[in-house]
Amino acid sequence: MQLYKKQHIKIYNSLSGKKERLKPINEGHIGMYVCGPTVYSNVHLGNCRTFMSFDMIFRYFKHLGYKVRYVRNITDAGHLVDDADDGEDKIAKKARLEQLEPMEVVQRYTIDFHNILQKFNFLPPSIEPTATGHIIEQIEIIKDILKKGFGYETNGSIYFDVAKFNETNEYGKLSGRKLEDMIANTRELAAQNEKKNPQDFALWKRAEPEHIMRWPSPWGDGFPGWHLECTAMSTKYLGETFDIHGGGMDLKFPHHECEIAQAEASNGHSPVNYWLHANMLTMNGKKMAKSTGNNILPGEIFTGDNEILSKAFSPSVVRFFMMQAHYTSILDLSNDALLASEKGYYRLMEALKTLKKIEPNETSNFDVSVWRQECYDAMNDDFNTPILIAKMFDAVKRINLLKENIETITSADKETLLSTLKGFIFDVLGLEEKIENVSNSDKLSGVVELLIQLRKDARDNRDFDTSDKIRDQLSAMGIQLKDGKEGTTFSIS
RNA sequence: GGCAUCGUGGCCGAGUGGCUAGGCACAGCUCUGCAAAAGCUUGUACAGCGGUUCGAAUCCGCUCGAUGCCUCCA
Numbered sequence: 333m334q335l336y337k338k339q340h341i342k343i344y345n346s347l348s349g350k351k352e353r354l355k356p357i358n359e360g361h362i363g364m365y366v367c368g369p370t371v372y373s374n375v376h377l378g379n380c381r382t383f384m385s386f387d388m389i390f391r392y393f394k395h396l397g398y399k400v401r402y403v404r405n406i407t408d409a410g411h412l413v414d415d416a417d418d419g420e421d422k423i424a425k426k427a428r429l430e431q432l433e434p435m436e437v438v439q440r441y442t443i444d445f446h447n448i449l450q451k452f453n454f455l456p457p458s459i460e461p462t463a464t465g466h467i468i469e470q471i472e473i474i475k476d477i478l479k480k481g482f483g484y485e486t487n488g489s490i491y492f493d494v495a496k497f498n499e500t501n502e503y504g505k506l507s508g509r510k511l512e513d514m515i516a517n518t519r520e521l522a523a524q525n526e527k528k529n530p531q532d533f534a535l536w537k538r539a540e541p542e543h544i545m546r547w548p549s550p551w552g553d554g555f556p557g558w559h560l561e562c563t564a565m566s567t568k569y570l571g572e573t574f575d576i577h578g579g580g581m582d583l584k585f586p587h588h589e590c591e592i593a594q595a596e597a598s599n600g601h602s603p604v605n606y607w608l609h610a611n612m613l614t615m616n617g618k619k620m621a622k623s624t625g626n627n628i629l630p631g632e633i634f635t636g637d638n639e640i641l642s643k644a645f646s647p648s649v650v651r652f653f654m655m656q657a658h659y660t661s662i663l664d665l666s667n668d669a670l671l672a673s674e675k676g677y678y679r680l681m682e683a684l685k686t687l688k689k690i691e692p693n694e695t696s697n698f699d700v701s702v703w704r705q706e707c708y709d710a711m712n713d714d715f716n717t718p719i720l721i722a723k724m725f726d727a728v729k730r731i732n733l734l735k736e737n738i739e740t741i742t743s744a745d746k747e748t749l750l751s752t753l754k755g756f757i758f759d760v761l762g763l764e765e766k767i768e769n770v771s772n773s774d775k776l777s778g779v780v781e782l783l784i785q786l787r788k789d790a791r792d793n794r795d796f797d798t799s800d801k802i803r804d805q806l807s808a809m810g811i812q813l814k815d816g817k818e819g820t821t822f823s824i825s
Numbered sequence: 826g827g828c829a830u831c832g833u834g835g836c837c838g839a840g841u842g843g844c845u846a847g848g849c850a851c852a853g854c855u856c857u858g859c860a861a862a863a864g865c866u867u868g869u870a871c872a873g874c875g876g877u878u879c880g881a882a883u884c885c886g887c888u889c890g891a892u893g894c895c896u897c898c899a
Contacts, residue, residue: 366899367899368899369899370897370898375899376899378898378899379898379899380899381899382899383899385899422897504828507828507829507894507895508828508829509827509828509829509894509895510828513827513828513895514827514828514895558897579899580898580899581830581893581894581899582893582894582898582899583898583899584829584893584894585828585829585894585895586894586895586896587898609899610899611830611893611899612892612893612899613899614892618892619892619893619898620899653837656837656838656839656847656848657837657838657839658838658839661831661838661839662830662831662892662893663837663838664837666836666837668836668837668849668850669836669837669838669849670837671849671850672836672837672848672849672850673837673848673849674849675848675849675850676847676848676849677848679848680848682862716839716840718838718839718840718846718847718848719839719840719846719847721839721847721848722839722846722847722848723847724847725847725848726847729864732862732863732864733863733864735863735864736856736863736864738864791858794858796858796859799858800858800859800860803860803861804860807861812861812862813861813862814861814862814863815856815857815860815861815862816862816863817856821862823862
């Protein structure tokens with residue numbers, strides 16, 4: 333039997349503001365769309381947190397046995413830099429600055445994006461479509477919206493008529509805004525001459541002669557508006573109504589609001605059953621964003637090459653750090669927080685190694701099945717990874733007690749404990765065991781074992797100068813010796 | 826200015842009415858030749874002020890503070 337039949341998930345739906353029981357449209361199947369990156373610069377750590385949250389959610393669905401189609405797009409066109417009326421495409425701007433073809437920019441940063449995600453041990457999405465690959469679909473949606481009377485053309489650009497839409501639908505329901513308030517609070521912007529109302533947004537923009545990224549359309553050469561690509565690609569691959577749409581909190585308005593409007597205008601019904609929004613990663617208490625310069629690149633964490641860091645941190649440590657906070661909470665990055673996570677992560681990994689070596693007994697005094705269900709309960713409650721990790725540490729404590737022969741465990745319970753831990757730590761949380769070069773590791777282990785033996789000999793002879801020298805110098809190299817009842821073991825950090 | 830969210834012990838961070846979250850750090854003890862590792866013990870925190878309640882970190886109001894969105898952004 334599939335796990336999902338027993339484990340029932342509640343998720344916080346941004347649209348209703350409540351936790352709701354997840355009921356997929358088709359039993360056993362989940363369709364999920366997440367807004368991907370705009371590939372005009374290196375992906376920063378804040379971006380990674382959002383994608384990591386949805387990677388964890390994707391992993392948990394798969395763990396439960398769901399068949400998931402996970403679509404995460406690449407925005408490689410259509411993102412305007414300035415106000416829509418005199419905007420320039422973000423990709424095209426970067427291309428001009430760097431004297432590159434737009435697609436050269438796209439290629440460079442798409443590769444960077446994939447490299448970073450791979451280091452973080454992300455699972456690839458089922459489909460990773462690009463905006464430029466779906467111009468035709470986008471044009472078709474615009475035609476449909478025009479036909480239904482929710483759009484209008486001005487000088488070769490098409491805009492969405494928000495006021496008209498709001499007569500029959502509710503624009504602003506996702507972000508808790510009312511159109512009247514938005515109108516009352518609109519800032520005075522330069523000439524909005526092409527739009528009927530400032531709230532209207534572009535579905536298609538006319539391309540000026542100097543504009544490099546351009547496609548033909550029934551309204552002349554141009555390029556699609558930013559919000560449209562997600563509607564086009566999610567509809568194409570997941571259908572007019574699908575289960576889950578995710579993205580960063582900052583996309584709630586206007587991007588996701590506009591997606592809802594486009595889909596409702598064109599299809600006549602709501603596109604998404606559950607809206608999920610991942611919260612921001614801050615640094616020094618401020619949002620991380622490319623535009624403000626307050627950001628850190630993943631590569632800088634892996635090398636320690638940033639002024640806020642005292643050392644380098646591995647991708648798994650960063651992942652563990654992020655998983656210790658709930659995805660809907662703001663998380664603040666600091667060197668101290670990373671150091672604390674690193675210690676905890678190593679302790680968890682050590683316990684896992686220890687468990688493999690535990691000799692089983694006739695009885696257990698640890699109710700593994702109760703603990704196991706508590707782990708699922710944590711994840712079923714809106715993917716509460718901090719609670720899950722607390723449960724993992726409950727197990728760590730038990731394992732260390734087993735090591736000390738204070739508690740006992742049966743062979744069957746040991747297997748359940750081990751497989752559950754591995755399932756959550758590696759499959760769901762996506763953490764990785766430190767992978768050492770195997771051949772080097774074998775040789776190194778032999779050398780360390782030899783030194784441990786020499787140290788033991790020295791200690792037996794009460795030659796503590798020699799024994800301490802071995803211990804301290806190994807420690808200085810990052811090899812820690814641990815004296816236990818069953819002899820000495822070591823770990824390499 | 827408008828709309829949201831949030832304010833938890835030294836640090837990070839769970840927790841929506843009564844029952845020990847967890848991690849890191851710190852202290853004491855056990856173990857140890859001394860350490861480390863591991864185990865045990867200790868911390869009575871919920872921005873402030875009022876209110877509801879037998880009882881509130883948790884509900885309501887106000888104040889203060891922080892952040893996000895309102896313009897590209899995960």
